[in-house]
Amino acid sequence: MRLQRLPLPVSRLRLAALALGVSLGLAACSGGTSGLPGFDGGSAAPGGEVPTGQTIGAGKVKVGLVLPLTAEGQGAVVGNSLKNAAEMALAEFPGADLTLLVKDDRGSPEGAQAAAQEALREGAELIIGPLFAPSVQAAAQVARGANRPIMAFSSDNNVASRGVYLLSFPPENDVNRVIAYASSQGRKSFAALVPDTAYGRVVEAAFQQAVANRGARAVIIERFGSDQASMRTAVQRLVPALQQADALFVPAAADTMPALGLALQQAGFDPAKVKPLGTGVWNDASVARVPAIQGGWFASPDTAGFNAFAGRYQQRFNSAPTRTATLAYDAVSLAAALARTQGSQRFSESVLTNPQGFAGADGVFRFRPDGQIERGLAVLELRNGQIVTVNAAPRDLGPRT
Template sequence: MARPKCRRDRFMRVAALTAVLSVVALGGCVGGFGDGRWARRGSPPRAELSPPADVPLAVDPAPAAGAPTASPTPAASGGNRIGSGAAKVALVLPLSGTGVAVGNAMRNAAQLAYDEAQQPDLTILVEDDRGSPDGARDATQDALKQGADIVLGPVFAANVQAAAVPARAAGKPVIGFSTDASVAARGVYLLSFLPQPEVDRIIDESVADGRRSFAALIPETAYGNAVEAEFREAVARKGARVAAVERYPSGAPAPAVERLARVITGSGATADALFIPETADAMPAVAAALIKARYNPARVRPIGTALWNEPALFALPALQGGRFASPDRNGFSNFSGRYQARFGAVPPRVASLAYDGVMLSAALTRQYGSQRFAETTLTNPSGFAGTDGTFRFRPEGLSDRSLAVYEIRNNAATVVSPAPRVLAKPGT
């Protein structure tokens, strides 16, 4: 019985070590450009991304039979602190009030990152924002008084805005976890799953696959407003056309589907792709309305964002052959396995953001010294290697991500266009 346990432990150690090596490469130029700009700027040499977490590394010895495993009790934390290093990092999370379950999971993920980074020269000041803007402002002020050089978090948009006020006054950057692009600004970066890069990726892939005319069914929500603007821009940027756009009140898509039928159904359909940025909960009603209108996904391909990355959607007839852009699932799957082994629970999807934030802080502290959190360091256009693939911060605070494209077939979603290891040159 000892040998299977040994193999299991070794797998977890291999995955953890690989994740560390991946993010240690963060500060370097992971992609590079061919125009020589890095050489002129004196930036660090090219650093390749590490292999994926399922590639064994010879430097990781298997533990001896019966060797103790990591304790779920934080080994280097004391109350509201993780570690005791010279560089101080604020981690502002909802540890009470609205969002407490997510906040506690993200705090665990930060602990996991600290331990897997081999206890870097960091002190993580864990602060409770009480799930409110006032709490976020107070928590950030408290961390800054303790000497924080950067703020990771908060989670909610209004709280990010509130935390940014004292952080800006102190000249310290914020890396927030909100998905609301409107809170991004110079010095306020979003390390989150923003919908805009997902829209860009699925439109780019669709055009590359020969789709030239796009229709859209878009819910009348804040998310729908954000993605519609990006959808129109992305289609225009690729030289394709928008055949029609119909909006509908959330939960009532049938009238909009009927209005759109002329361009997406029958032999006279003028669109060859249908963009539907809808949630997993609301998508079955949209799919049913499409089938009732005699929509054929084989003729007009349905496309979407990472909201579609839910197994419950993969059996819907209206989505068969459909494609969506999403971070590669392997990275989070490996992270989730290590998290479960440590804390005995499945982490929420956003937990990896706190993990990557701490890993980023550790790597930049190792490589850049006093310039670790400078704007030029954080906005390296080649980006950083994280749990969910390569990402980068734009100077205006938004982020780009390396995304895969999945296709839905037979109750499953499979990769048809892998996530690129190197992000495209900004502006292309």
């Protein structure tokens, strides 16, 4: 982790916090970084009380780790991968003075509230987690009453607030970065073809704001449904307006982009004339092979940290981590670094919102006072079926705007 004016040199602290260099790649993940849990409310496993949970570590500083360990479906898979990553972070941080109080929220708001209460009763100074947005809201109510901060994993910025910091991959970051880069490359008129989903509504709003911020023009915005007929209809409405556009924002995920790309291709869309743009959901091998968006740009964490992390995780747990696992790794590494260097102010607002930010497994990041996260992202290009970096992620985030 990297902090401003710390007693340890930055290089030593970064090595301690991150347990040697980490970078991001997608060999062990499914899909990109945008649209991860946060818009989905999750679902709880039926029946039973929230178990007391285990502890990890034996340090003086206690931190709650609230995760959906027994939620139904994918929630439990993600939750347990996050727990493993938290354990790995603590093991890799030399002399970490933390005890993690692991609590199962079962993927429900009620479970999250009970889990947070239990962690705070046991002396937690900070809550790491939960994962799902409704659970974050429930845990935040408890934490505010105890004047304790939360570092949660939801990507829904609506649940961020003062003292509730989202360590996640919000799609707004992706949109801002790719629109800014496209604008810097001379693109001034933008069209958009967005999914008619909760994710689509978020990225559409971010797209409109980002285009306006750059003094550019939004020519047309079309929405498409999940079926191919809806895709074809939306594309047919869109294509005539593309004569006035020099970029097309189309944030369609891996399960949608091949069919949508075919519809664009059949309608005569030419990516050599109108630059395709996307978000981190494009960071997938199947998307990279779609002919209609070759040459397209998208924003995502730099492709150099996750692979190193995933290799160590695989060796330790004999399984591949979920894509969100780095979030718990970074959260625990940050908590351990702050416990070592910041004394009684370790989890204060001024420390957590340090404008210099921190160096994590997915690159540099910082928390805003309103709880939202800003990340340093790379711009990548789909080139001949491969994903290549065309503009590297920044090493620092510069002054706040």
